[in-house]
Amino acid sequence: MILASGSPRRRELLQQIGVYFSVQPADIDESPLADENAVAYVERMALEKARVVAQQNPDELVLGSDTSVILNGGILGKPVSKGEARETLGRLSGQTHEVLSAVALVRGATERVISIATKVRFRVLSDDEIRRYVDTGEPEDKAGSYGIQGKGAILVAGIEGSYSNVVGLPLTETAALLNEFDVPVWQTEEA
């Protein structure tokens, strides 16, 4: 199997459940279409990432994924600057948002895609705390400008739903999807 992703989190999550794979990141245009809703957007992104790599590897199973943070229907991706990261965290402060991750599996002409939502509640953050967190550099490559698995853990008051989905790949649902394509989990030796 090929993981069509440059995300170190997705690599670690797939390794965690004992799946063997190689990595081939897909470079695609991640701009949302006009009037595209959040579910349609993350599913299209996951599918496009998988398709690009599947076209170069027609006999292989390819997994693509996308994670976005949704606040009041708006899609928040990765910040382009520290200023934008501070602004995003200010908006998330004291609020509940949704993290949406889509997973797509593509082999030749066979395609499957799912998306999962997790609710994340932030406690109220002070401006000083936001500034100090952004200065750690952690928000840089993360949707919604935080990482629940890192220093950002202390921003989170609670979650409802899948934790791995917030980090970048919903493991329960990914394992079920891989099962449909006869890819085993919990492998202990290189197959």
Ligand SMILES: Cc1cn([C@H]2C[C@H](O)[C@@H](COP(=O)(O)OP(=O)(O)OP(=O)(O)O)O2)c(=O)[nH]c1=O
């Ligand atoms: C909300 C949240 C996101 N993230 C990360 C997961 C994803 O890597 C990233 C969202 O960006 P994505 O565009 O989904 O993924 P990516 O660009 O990192 O990798 P690729 O497209 O090659 O697969 O945000 C965390 O690590 N922790 C979190 O708590």
